[in-house]
Amino acid sequence: xxxxxxxxxxxxxxxxxxxxxxxxxxxxxxxxxxxxxxxxxxxxxxxxxxxxxxxxxxxxxxxxxxxxxxxxxxxxxxxxxxxxxxxxxxxxxxxxxxxxxxxxxxxxxxxxxxxxxxxxxxxxxxxxxxxxxxxxxxxxxxxxxxxxxxxxxxxxxxxxxxxxxxxxxxxxxxxxxxxxxxxxxxxxxxxxxxxxxxxxxxxxxxxxxxxxxxxxxxxxxxxxxxxxxxxxxxxxxxxxxxxxxxxxxxxxxxxxxxxxxxxxxxxxxxxxxxxxxxxxxxxx
Amino acid sequence: xxxxxxxxxxxxxxxxxxxxxxxxxxxxxxxxxxxxxxxxxxxxxxxxxxxxxxxxxxxxxxxxxxxxxxxxxxxxxxxxxxxxxxxxxxxxxxxxxxxxxxxxxxxxxxxxxxxxxxxxxxxxxxxxxxxxxxxxxxxxxxxxxxxxxxxxxxxxxxxxxxxxxxxxxxxxxxxxxxxxxxxxxxxxxxxxxxxxxxxxxxxxxxxxxxxxxxxxxxxxxxxxxxxxxxxxxxxxxxxxxxxxxxxxxxxxxxxxxxxxxxxxxxxxxxxxxxxxxxx
Numbered sequence: 001x002x003x004x005x006x007x008x009x010x011x012x013x014x015x016x017x018x019x020x021x022x023x024x025x026x027x028x029x030x031x032x033x034x035x036x037x038x039x040x041x042x043x044x045x046x047x048x049x050x051x052x053x054x055x056x057x058x059x060x061x062x063x064x065x066x067x068x069x070x071x072x073x074x075x076x077x078x079x080x081x082x083x084x085x086x087x088x089x090x091x092x093x094x095x096x097x098x099x100x101x102x103x104x105x106x107x108x109x110x111x112x113x114x115x116x117x118x119x120x121x122x123x124x125x126x127x128x129x130x131x132x133x134x135x136x137x138x139x140x141x142x143x144x145x146x147x148x149x150x151x152x153x154x155x156x157x158x159x160x161x162x163x164x165x166x167x168x169x170x171x172x173x174x175x176x177x178x179x180x181x182x183x184x185x186x187x188x189x190x191x192x193x194x195x196x197x198x199x200x201x202x203x204x205x206x207x208x209x210x211x212x213x214x215x216x217x218x219x220x221x222x223x224x225x226x227x228x229x230x231x232x233x234x235x236x237x238x239x240x241x242x243x244x245x246x247x248x249x250x251x252x253x254x255x256x257x258x259x260x261x262x263x264x265x266x267x268x269x270x271x272x273x274x275x276x277x278x279x280x281x282x283x284x
Numbered sequence: 285x286x287x288x289x290x291x292x293x294x295x296x297x298x299x300x301x302x303x304x305x306x307x308x309x310x311x312x313x314x315x316x317x318x319x320x321x322x323x324x325x326x327x328x329x330x331x332x333x334x335x336x337x338x339x340x341x342x343x344x345x346x347x348x349x350x351x352x353x354x355x356x357x358x359x360x361x362x363x364x365x366x367x368x369x370x371x372x373x374x375x376x377x378x379x380x381x382x383x384x385x386x387x388x389x390x391x392x393x394x395x396x397x398x399x400x401x402x403x404x405x406x407x408x409x410x411x412x413x414x415x416x417x418x419x420x421x422x423x424x425x426x427x428x429x430x431x432x433x434x435x436x437x438x439x440x441x442x443x444x445x446x447x448x449x450x451x452x453x454x455x456x457x458x459x460x461x462x463x464x465x466x467x468x469x470x471x472x473x474x475x476x477x478x479x480x481x482x483x484x485x486x487x488x489x490x491x492x493x494x495x496x497x498x499x500x501x502x503x504x505x506x507x508x509x510x511x512x513x514x515x516x517x518x519x520x521x522x523x524x525x526x527x528x529x530x531x532x533x534x535x536x537x538x539x540x541x542x543x544x545x546x547x548x549x550x551x552x553x554x555x556x557x558x559x560x561x562x563x
Contacts (some may be wrong), residue, residue, distance in 0.1 A: 002465040003385030010376035010395055010440055013432025017410065018398045024409035085300055090293065099304045105541050106311055108494045109512035110534035114310040117317075117527055124313055127330035156306045217402045220496035224516060238404045245408045246501060258405040265402055 022262070025255045033251035040252075047256040056232055056240070063147070064216070064236045070151040071158075071215040076208060078155065079162030084192075086163065087170045097167070101160035108157070112224040115153040116140070119225075143233035146226050150234050154221050158214065162207050169203035170196070202276075209272050213265055237261050311538075318342070318532040325527055341532035345518070348529060350507045354514040359540055361426055361510065362492040368431040369439050369488045370481055377443025378469050382455070392444075398437035404497065406433075411501055425502045426495060426510070435491040439484040446480035447473065482548040489544050511537050 029047050031040040051057060086097055103111055118124040119139040126136035139145045173196060181191050197204075219238045222228060228235035228243070235243075241261060245254025312332070317325050319337040345351050379385075380392050414425045430436075454476070458468045474481075496512045503509055506517070515537065518530040 001385075003379045003383035003388065006375045006379030006383065006465075006469070007391060007395075009372045010432070010436060011391060013372065013436060014395050014398045017429050017433045018401050018406060018437075019394075021406035021409035021413070022401060024412070025405060028408065082303065085296065085303075088296075090296065092297070096300050096304060099307055102311060103307055104490075105538060105545060106314075106534075107512060107537050107541065109496055109515050110314070110537050111310065113515060113530055113534050114314045117525075117531065118310060118313065122326050124309075124330050127327075131329050152306070156310075160307075213400075213402075217404065219404065220494070220512065223496065223500075238402070241404050242407075242497065251408055255408055258402075258408065261402055262400075262405045265400055269400060 025258055028252055028255035029259055031252050033249070035249045043252070047252045050253055051256060051260070056235075059232045060235050060237055060240045063232065063234055066147060067151060067154075067218070067234070067236050068212060068215040070147075071154050071218075072208070072211050074151065074155045075159050075162055075211045075215075076204065079159045079166055079207070080204075082159070082163045083166030083170055084196075087167055097163070100163050103157040104160045106157075108220045109224055111157050112153060112221050115149070116225050119149050140226055141230055143230055146230060146234050150221055150225050153225065154215070154218055158211075162211065165203055165207050166200065169200040173199045205272060205276050209269055212268050212272070216261065216265060216268075237264075314531050315535045318528060318535045320528060322528050341528040342536075344526075344529045345533045345536070348526070349509075349514060349517060351514060351533060353507050354509045354511055355536070357423065357508065358493060358511040358537075361423055362489050362540075364427055365430045365435075365492040366485050366488045368427075369436045370484060372431065373436055373439030373443045373484060374474060374477060374481065375469065376440045378447050378473050380440070380444045381447035382473075383465065395437055395440060398433055399441070401434070403429075403434065407497060407501055414502065420502060421504055421508060422502075423508065426492075426498055429498065430488075430492050430495065435488050439488060442480055442484055442487075443477065446477055450476060486544060486548045490541065493541060 028040070030042060030045060032043045032046075033040055082100055086093060086100070106114075120126075121138040121141070125139065129136040137145050139149045177195050177199070178191060181195055186194065216236075217238055218236065219242065222234055222236055222239045223242075226234040228239045237257065238261065241254055241257045244250045244257060248254075316333055318341050319339065320331075320334040321336075321338055321340070324331065324334060376395070380388065380395075410425065410429060411420070414420055417424075419425055450473075454472055455468055458472050463471065494512065495510065499510045499513045503513065506514075509517070511533075515530060515533050518526045518533060520526055
């Protein structure tokens with residue numbers, strides 16, 4: 001009996017604030033919302049056929065793919081590079097670790113505001129570039145550089161968490177393995193790909209899942225830095241859901257898009273979980 | 285041989301120094317620029333430190349909108365949420381790890397689904413639910429959803445992992461002394477779980493502190509705003525950003541998170557030292 005009482009608050013919370021709303025979102029996705037009367041009318045799945053006919057949606061999905069893909073690839077590779085660089089005992093190493101983690105302490109919106117400030121046409125980045133004689137672009141006002149900017153700001157803010165996780169994993173690799181490899185005459189590249197990478201692969205999987213799901217949910221960064229623009233070049237799915245539901249009052253269609261986002265997260269998580277047998281090394 | 289090592293160290297320091305630029309420059313620039321008069325902010329070539337530091341932007345931040353009130357809102361909501369999450373996740377995590385009851389695994393999987401559902405999926409229905417309950421333009425949605433949805437589920441998972449790893453003997457001794465479940469959880473489990481609890485506290489505080497979509501959707505009255513929302517409202521009559529004021533406000537938002545990190549980190553170390561986990 002005690003067990004049920006102990007888990008009851010968490011259980012009720014999940015039912016009321018996660019599962020019930022998901023159920024309602026499914027219900028809304030089959031209805032049209034009348035903004036004036038607040039009534040729902042069943043529309044036989046026309047929100048779903050709208051998905052196919054929405055001329056914006058392919059662009060939004062492409063932006064989502066580029067943003068999430070870019071963030072994940074950079075987050076994992078830069079995170080791993082920094083962790084390897086920081087995984088030694090030299091004076092000042094803890095200070096460097098603190099520096100790479102520090103953006104996590106700055107709130108998302110504050111961090112994004114500063115980048116918006118630095119990336120303006122007459123902002124700090126272009127100011128620094130002009131010192132060395134480069135005429136920098138108006139970063140946030142052109143499609144390609146706007147996307148590069150949001151990806152960069154997001155990676156720099158969030159990679160510190162991955163660095164900490166990777167460092168912990170690197171320090172967990174038994175030293176004997178390295179010594180044995182050295183004795184066998186393996187060079188550092190072989191040691192890295194033959195020992196380090198397989199040994200930390202469970203952590204790579206975990207951070208991979210967390211980073212993908214996090215990138216798919218980045219909202220404040222887009223809303224503050226580019227508002228999805230210019231055009232729809234940085235309108236990722238999350239931002240599109242917000243626009244449809246709360247700016248254009250398309251509750252039904254917004255819910256349909258929201259469910260699409262949920263299905264992406266589910267599919268990616270399950271996929272990564274299934275693939276773990278293929279590439280995650282287990283000590284046996 | 286010796287010089288070879290020195291060169292390698294030099295390369296290591298140089299690489300790190302270059303790599304850390306994008307990580308420090310924005311924060312330093314943010315704080316430094318908040319002390320500059322507006323015209324100096326866009327000076328070309330850019331200056332790092334203000335020539336004649338002024339604190340005008342800070343007082344302007346508090347005069348422009350109820351910034352003190354908004355600051356308090358963010359702090360109190362994050363504290364309340366963190367306390368609730370610590371309690372709820374500690375109870376649930378303990379039960380999922382240590383109490384055997386039918387359906388335990390099924391219930392745990394149901395709870396875990398809370399981690400997979402993006403908050404953007406549930407925001408529209410939640411908005412309608414809270415509207416019906418008369419809670420729009422109050423802090424209730426921010427407190428309730430954060431306290432029970434994804435951040436709490438993650439916390440429950442962390443607490444469960446922690447309690448699973450605790451030695452059983454500690455509890456058996458307590459049971460022989462005639463303590464009940466609740467007493468064992470409160471007197472043995474909770475004090476021992478400080479290291480996990482401080483991790484949970486940091487994560488929960490941060491996720492409440494960073495909420496942006498939710499306050500944007502639920503709150504319309506400026507004095508109810510939280511900090512992230514308030515920061516984006518420092519704009520002049522033409523919608524242009526009041527950069528110096530915005531950067532002053534943004535600099536101030538760093539303080540509580542820094543404090544939480546410093547406090548929780550000490551707890552973390554103490555927790556390990558006092559809980560007998562070390563040896």
